[in-house]
Amino acid sequence: MPTAKEAIQELLEMSTSIRHAVLVRGENEVMASTFANSQSEGTMVAMARRMLEEARMSAKEMDRPALTQVFVEAKSGCVFIVTGEKDTWLAASTGTDPTVGLVLYDVNTALRTALEGEADEGDYGK
DSSP states (O other): OOOHHHHHHHHHHHOTTEEEEEEEETTTEEEEESOSSHHHHHHHHHHHHHHHHHHHHHHHHTTOOOOSEEEEEETTEEEEEEEETTTEEEEEEEOSSOOHHHHHHHHHHHHHHHHHHHHHTTOTTO
16 A cells, blocks of 8 residues: 555655645644655645644534535635545645536545555654
């Protein structure tokens, strides 16, 4: 099974719409990223975490089930966030007009693949 880093690389190959992606455990533990520098990576993590927290609070206030994915569209592009087991989440950014359903599928697949790879390596407890 692929590692988290390999799963992110496969995501970029599968979905040409994706510009950047970051796989995170908890609030700040970056498991894998496409970013070349830590400042840009940190900005993406903070922005995505805040979006996810706000969406979770809104869902709770509306008495809705826990969120598994968030999609935000802006003039300059889109952000996709999917959540997984063990308090993990993957955030990806795209340019404008991506094929939303396909990108969500690819992001979910990458997260699942990374978590399966981690389980196969016996790193679940980390």
